[in-house]
Amino acid sequence: MLESMIKQFKEFLSNFIPTEAARLFAPLILVAIIFAICVMTGLALVKKKKIKKNTFAFYMFISPWLIGFLVFTVYPVIFSFIISFFKWDIVSPKQFVGLSNYIRAFSGEDKWFYKSLQVTIQYTIFSVPLQLALGFGIALLINRKMRGVKVFRTLFYIPTLVSGVALSALWLHMFNYNFGLLNKTLNLFGITSQKWLTDANLVIPSFVLMSLWGIGGNMVICLAGLQDIPQDINEAAAIDGAGIWQKFKNITVPIMSPIIFFNLINGVIGSFQTFTQSYIMTEGGPNGASMFYVLNLYNQAFSNFRMGYGSALAWILFAIILLFTCCIFKSSSMWVYYETEIGNTKIKKKKGGKAK
Amino acid sequence: MSDARKNVGKKSMKYKMLKGAVLIVLICLAIVFVFPFLWMVSTSLKSLNEFYKEGIHLFVKDVRFDNYVKALTILPFLTYLKNTLLTTLIPVTFTCISCSMVGYGFARVHAPGAKILFFVMLSTMMLPSQVTMIPNYILFKNLGWLDSLYPLIIPSMFSSPFYVFLARQFYMRMPSNLEDAAKIDGCGAFKTWFYVYFPLTKPILATIAIFTFIGCWNDFMGPLIYINSDKYKTLALGLRSFVTQYTTDTNLLMAASIVVIMPCILIFFFCQKYFIQGITFTGVK
Numbered sequence: 001m002l003e004s005m006i007k008q009f010k011e012f013l014s015n016f017i018p019t020e021a022a023r024l025f026a027p028l029i030l031v032a033i034i035f036a037i038c039v040m041t042g043l044a045l046v047k048k049k050k051i052k053k054n055t056f057a058f059y060m061f062i063s064p065w066l067i068g069f070l071v072f073t074v075y076p077v078i079f080s081f082i083i084s085f086f087k088w089d090i091v092s093p094k095q096f097v098g099l100s101n102y103i104r105a106f107s108g109e110d111k112w113f114y115k116s117l118q119v120t121i122q123y124t125i126f127s128v129p130l131q132l133a134l135g136f137g138i139a140l141l142i143n144r145k146m147r148g149v150k151v152f153r154t155l156f157y158i159p160t161l162v163s164g165v166a167l168s169a170l171w172l173h174m175f176n177y178n179f180g181l182l183n184k185t186l187n188l189f190g191i192t193s194q195k196w197l198t199d200a201n202l203v204i205p206s207f208v209l210m211s212l213w214g215i216g217g218n219m220v221i222c223l224a225g226l227q228d229i230p231q232d233i234n235e236a237a238a239i240d241g242a243g244i245w246q247k248f249k250n251i252t253v254p255i256m257s258p259i260i261f262f263n264l265i266n267g268v269i270g271s272f273q274t275f276t277q278s279y280i281m282t283e284g285g286p287n288g289a290s291m292f293y294v295l296n297l298y299n300q301a302f303s304n305f306r307m308g309y310g311s312a313l314a315w316i317l318f319a320i321i322l323l324f325t326c327c328i329f330k331s332s333s334m335w336v337y338y339e340t341e342i343g344n345t346k347i348k349k350k351k352g353g354k355a356k
Numbered sequence: 357m358s359d360a361r362k363n364v365g366k367k368s369m370k371y372k373m374l375k376g377a378v379l380i381v382l383i384c385l386a387i388v389f390v391f392p393f394l395w396m397v398s399t400s401l402k403s404l405n406e407f408y409k410e411g412i413h414l415f416v417k418d419v420r421f422d423n424y425v426k427a428l429t430i431l432p433f434l435t436y437l438k439n440t441l442l443t444t445l446i447p448v449t450f451t452c453i454s455c456s457m458v459g460y461g462f463a464r465v466h467a468p469g470a471k472i473l474f475f476v477m478l479s480t481m482m483l484p485s486q487v488t489m490i491p492n493y494i495l496f497k498n499l500g501w502l503d504s505l506y507p508l509i510i511p512s513m514f515s516s517p518f519y520v521f522l523a524r525q526f527y528m529r530m531p532s533n534l535e536d537a538a539k540i541d542g543c544g545a546f547k548t549w550f551y552v553y554f555p556l557t558k559p560i561l562a563t564i565a566i567f568t569f570i571g572c573w574n575d576f577m578g579p580l581i582y583i584n585s586d587k588y589k590t591l592a593l594g595l596r597s598f599v600t601q602y603t604t605d606t607n608l609l610m611a612a613s614i615v616v617i618m619p620c621i622l623i624f625f626f627c628q629k630y631f632i633q634g635i636t637f638t639g640v641k
Contacts, residue, residue: 061461064454068514076491224636
């Protein structure tokens, strides 16, 4: 209904302004009109003292988010959920198929579903912990009273600035069989060249290796956390005769655990959505060995135009991500320590300002 | 007493050795990390002949700056650049304003429903963009916005939850007597925000602007889905056509890649403070 309204309005507008502009402005003007009506009613209600002035001000302040949220989140989420029960290629009319989109995925009718899930989980299991460990490790090494901390921080952070398509382009070159830097380095040590991206067994490790190049963000976060650890705790432990390992195990790790936890969750969510690398570098090959979940979703929706099935896949992805994050959250009580548990007032004070 | 001192001396000797070892490890690691980047720069300056040589040569004998000229003229990079600037700078401007406005609302104006809405906003951060991708595509198709820059510009003008969260945290920490002073001077809620608080939020605005810029600049999935014709392609899409069309001209490809990532690197070096602040804020919140 709304769509036909917009269409009519667009035709109406194009009598006055060029069609190109009408295409842009028709929806915007409609939204503006609806917004204006809401504001008017709000103002009227304020005058009649039905709602407080502050309430009105609040909703005015958050209106940019609220509009965006309704148009680009609520509406799509509902729509996506509904069409996941339909068969639809955009051109022909929608056809209700019940659960068969979901059955199609789980029954193995889509031959890539389980494969893509396996590839994505494999990648996540290897890349995320390695990224965390390496990021934390380097942060530990850098976190010393020495000159050049900032220089090292910059050096390790620079690679993360190469991202998206440029990152894929660079690593395509790095992994190149004949002229790639990796094979050249291997040859230097007398090891034969590897087929990296075209070897079904090596393609996921290659992507993991590539992801390790971008640990700069992780490292910077860990470093900031480490620098926040109050020195007196370490000193007190040293006076009590704790060695480096004991201090690390009993002070550094517990204090850092919320940060590691946050990085872990972020890493898992991000890694489940891996797309650009596989799309550009391997297109899912060889033989689907790097068919990531989102790549399969993209292919289904935008190459085969299975909008309903694509939406179903998106919801399954959401469920899987939720499942994984819930598991991590559940496990967190075993290994994540929050300030209050340590009972050190100084940390509480320091972090209190930043906490939600 | 002297015994203890001896102990300390011994310890510091060991400590120095350890420190040296760590420094060496760090330097080696740093070289490993930066090398691909340097390799990229060096490849972009090589002629194809030099590129095909065996062995690792980081230093280029015959520097070819015209690789950059070639890389930028093979494809209509200026058009791509114009489109990317449009799809980056407009969202950056509007995101800064809207996020700080919404953040202020959540932090400083009390109203029924505020807490629930804030929780709803935070929980939308969990939603993977793939869920809304297909409906948004259909929405823009129905609006007739496909194959134009609008789908890349308009949605990102509204605030994004994470940056609203950052802005809110920032406003929460500001003194509230500013607000009282503004009220006494006769400012309404909006004026209080715009004239008193907004100018004070430059640090967090810088962080939001930088991260929005980098996000929009590198966005690939959006342009890939919404844009077909060459005249609306962004740099990310252009670089992708480069990858598929000129597979053998690696030196040109590297030159084009460097041009594409250059703005991000420049921003990093000029605004390192805000950059690091933003990253740490995300992690340590």
